[in-house]
Amino acid sequence: MVIVERMIQKVRPGKWAELEMLETRYKEAESRLGFPPKKRYQCMVGGHDLNTLIVERQWESMAAMEATHEKAFADPEHQALNMEISSVVKSAQIEIYAPLP
Numbered sequence: 001m002v003i004v005e006r007m008i009q010k011v012r013p014g015k016w017a018e019l020e021m022l023e024t025r026y027k028e029a030e031s032r033l034g035f036p037p038k039k040r041y042q043c044m045v046g047g048h049d050l051n052t053l054i055v056e057r058q059w060e061s062m063a064a065m066e067a068t069h070e071k072a073f074a075d076p077e078h079q080a081l082n083m084e085i086s087s088v089v090k091s092a093q094i095e096i097y098a099p100l101p
Helices: 016-033 062-074 076-085
Strands: 003-011 038-042 052-059 089-097
Touching (some): 052 062
Antiparallel strands (some): 003 089
């Protein structure tokens, strides 16, 4: 069953340029680890402020998502990126959705 992973991140004010530099490195690491492509959105109007980043990915299954995240958790490069991002992103929330027909 296809699922959608949605991450809502609160970016620290003034840190968008740093976020983009880290994003380049994340793309390389995630591609190597087998992550599917992601779509990124910055909130303009709604329930979140302008420092909100939404990241979405579509996975072929929950098992595929879990296996890929397990590889990332064990990968030294990905671990280092996760440590660096804490100075740029102050919070993150992950949601999983099942698309409806």
